[in-house]
Amino acid sequence: AQSVTQLDSQVPVFEEAPVELRCNYSSSVSVYLFWYVQYPNQGLQLLLKYLSGSTLVKGINGFEAEFNKSQTSFHLRKPSVHISDTAEYFCAVSESGAGSYQLTFGKGTKLSVIP
Amino acid sequence: DSGVTQTPKHLITATGQRVTLRCSPRSGDLSVYWYQQSLDQGLQFLIQYYNGEERAKGNILERFSAQQFPDLHSELNLSSLELGDSALYFCASSVDGNSPGYTFGSGTRLTVV
Numbered sequence: 280a281q282s283v284t285q286l287d288s289q290v291p292v293f294e295e296a297p298v299e300l301r302c303n304y305s306s307s308v309s310v311y312l313f314w315y316v317q318y319p320n321q322g323l324q325l326l327l328k329y330l331s332g333s334t335l336v337k338g339i340n341g342f343e344a345e346f347n348k349s350q351t352s353f354h355l356r357k358p359s360v361h362i363s364d365t366a367e368y369f370c371a372v373s374e375s376g377a378g379s380y381q382l383t384f385g386k387g388t389k390l391s392v393i394p
Numbered sequence: 395d396s397g398v399t400q401t402p403k404h405l406i407t408a409t410g411q412r413v414t415l416r417c418s419p420r421s422g423d424l425s426v427y428w429y430q431q432s433l434d435q436g437l438q439f440l441i442q443y444y445n446g447e448e449r450a451k452g453n454i455l456e457r458f459s460a461q462q463f464p465d466l467h468s469e470l471n472l473s474s475l476e477l478g479d480s481a482l483y484f485c486a487s488s489v490d491g492n493s494p495g496y497t498f499g500s501g502t503r504l505t506v507v
Contacts, residue, residue, distance in 0.1 A: 311494040313494075322498045322500040324396075325496075325497070330494060379442050381439040381442060381450055384436060
């Protein structure tokens, strides 16, 4: 079984400051990793995903994440946030090669960008 | 617009009732996933269908059932509803069910009163 821990439930940050949202996972097998964003009253939008290859993954809206296998982490970063980045961010994991790519999600991190 | 269409967007119903949530996947996608997002449990995988067949089952209650029709749309049926079933129900689709990461719809918000 897999699990995902998002270490911060809320992260306030000033506009144009950098931000890091932390995610750790637990799995006994190889995994794929994802970050999704949910804006208020909207669905989930895929920000980026790690399947294989380079451990630094670039996504949409200037976000990037780094896969660290030894630390079982997949932290999300952005060098300079905007007001429009205010949303809830979810880290998710699925087993690679499982045949069904069901996702196990973390509890989410609410990012609040302060003007 | 993600291309995954869920109807209705909002639903209010009483305890003990039965409701049906509908999902139309993106054009060309054969696989449909259902997820529940609640304050207590967060986002949980319920069930996956691929081309009309059930492929995987998650934390889906026996009172809940789903199916995928020949035109590939899917329905999630929730019966004997309880207050705790109030949640946002998401549908997602992917091309073949073998692709990690998929596209979510905007969800159906179910309120049980």
